Amino acid sequence: MMSDDKDKKRFGIKDIAKLANVSIGTVDRVLNNRKDVSEATRKKVKDIIKEYNYQPNLYARSLSVKNNIKISVIIPKTSLQTGYWQLCLEGIRKGIQELEPFGIQTEVFLYDQEDVHTFLEVSEKTIKSQFNAVVIAPIFIKETEAFVKKCHRKKLQTIYINSDIPTKSTLGYIGPDLNSTGRLAGNLTSYLVGTNAKILILNIAKGLENYKYLDTKIEGYKTYLNNLNKNFRIEVVDIPYNEYTEVEKELWSSIRKSNPDVLFVTNSRVSVVGRFFYDHQEIKKPYIIGFDFLEANVDYLSKGIVDFLICQRPDKQGYFALNYLYRFFLLKENVMNFKPMPIDIITVENYMFYEN
Amino acid sequence: MMSDDKDKKRFGIKDIAKLANVSIGTVDRVLNNRKDVSEATRKKVKDIIKEYNYQPNLYARSLSVKNNIKISVIIPKTSLQTGYWQLCLEGIRKGIQELEPFGIQTEVFLYDQEDVHTFLEVSEKTIKSQFNAVVIAPIFIKETEAFVKKCHRKKLQTIYINSDIPTKSTLGYIGPDLNSTGRLAGNLTSYLVGTNAKILILNIAKGLENYKYLDTKIEGYKTYLNNLNKNFRIEVVDIPYNEYTEVEKELWSSIRKSNPDVLFVTNSRVSVVGRFFYDHQEIKKPYIIGFDFLEANVDYLSKGIVDFLICQRPDKQGYFALNYLYRFFLLKENVMNFKPMPIDIITVENYMFYEN
């Protein structure tokens, strides 16, 4: 009613131009660090920008600029056994959708984590096309390292998600700290059992030789528990199968043998262990700790069979990687080193609120 | 190189217009459900929109539209004893910053949670000014209910954060489910101790009569544990003080008396209990469970004195409330009912990765 609503115009490029007695073109040149501006006027404009704390309107910028940035995303394809990568893909799709109006084109390549040739194939495709950056979830370590080296020669930015490998990418790594992940499992274990407890560590996956990173988790787990000096008896068993019937046989024999108080499954395959104890309720169930917020895992969590799920939000990782590239290319933000992703603890009493 | 890079122009309002043989003005009228369009052309345009799955460019829209939406945020002010609201405020500030380029004006009012008059004052100010919506963190229940009723009469949208109260707001509640929060604490407790364990529940705060919601937590906690039929001996003690020296005296006597195995602090004041056991290392420390990711709490977590912190991300709540209003007013998205916020479990082994 009253002339109370002062026209709160945004302080923009035009206002700077007026104050500095130059054209908006010149201001733009200063803002974007382009040439063709004398030092005197550059300083004058910069001073005003600082004085008035000018903040560019990112929405206007994204409207004006026509981007031509192409991003390749290379991750394992979802298999029946591990819905894990489905979650990652969902985060990536969300990121793609947000970036699309900015003119960033993204192409997703899925490879079979049991077949190195499929990885070589998609990496070759990425090299051949004109991409500006590539997001990689490394499984085949040697092949991935060779690939990123090629990328760097072609000035292609690289970024890892999910697990880190020795050869550094240009933009870093987005994912959990695997050693800490193991330590956290150890920490939870220490609350569950006392001196002399028997602990069984299970690696369940076909082609275990490709999952070097599991060793890091195990090391963190063992180190943590051994440092407590409680004489825990820890045993590691590899079960290199994917099919339930095969896994069941192995489980049957090793659980018979060691009769553990705690079962620590080092990856997302904990649901098969859940199923085992669901099917064999005659056996006394140990405490069970596993990884990842997959439907099957949550199912056995809700049934009270799995006790703790340690989760690392694969969807956030995928989304974050794309968001990071957006900031790198469009906002030209300085590259920060990533903090590792959060590690979440999920039980039967908080799983229903996880992931908004 | 090759003419491979097809001009991937965005499919926009102009393309719709061309396909429908109308002007962009007409398309805009259809898109925004305005009048002055014949039914025939309206249908024709709508069909094309659906067929081509047109997605409006929100950045262009926000550039074009000049909003005049004013939001009031009413939360407790940060006190020395509880840095909790500082976190909430930070999330809100982040939200404000993001919304500012859309022309949404936000004003934050802080009130003293120990002085109801300060709340009445800021609520009065909100009513007097011309706001479109108000975000409220309810502490004084009766006064808040009277206030939201006034708001509704003035067509002012309301939304609660942090805790819910019986009189419904128009846009719902963003925060944790308090009963589940207590159940989760019970769940963790059940992993720590066995039959006949002694458990002490501590309510620590000046003016406890204002913290009705604590009862909900306690109820969830007790119900969960009693259902286990393990004959837990649970005791509740109120300590209606804020000063450490006063709290210490009370703690001293009640811990002497009941010598608990588990200490459950129902709010963010768990750090004072941490300090107590840090100062009195001669006393055998029980397991300690408390709430909220405050610096002081995390400090005693890292020292190994506090065992579990249950956290509800107050910053996310504040941010989410503003983001929700943005979607409500600008994107005109349909109001969905909120899922409660996640409830996180923090230990000495994952606190360093919390909150990216």
Add this chain to the structure above:
DNA sequence: TATTCTCTCGTTAACGTTACCGAACATTGC
């Protein structure tokens, strides 16, 4: 028949920024 009104629709300025084009002037080379 002239006037007004209503309904439908096209045209256009504006939002804040980017990037290209070329003007104005200064400097260099012959």
Add this chain to the structure above:
DNA sequence: GCAATGTTCGGTAACGTTAACGAGAGAATA
């Protein structure tokens, strides 16, 4: 002294959308 080249800057179209303005056709009124 004149052309060629450089340097610095202003002007402006464009990005996709919104909303104000007004044009044209036909209906209703005088």
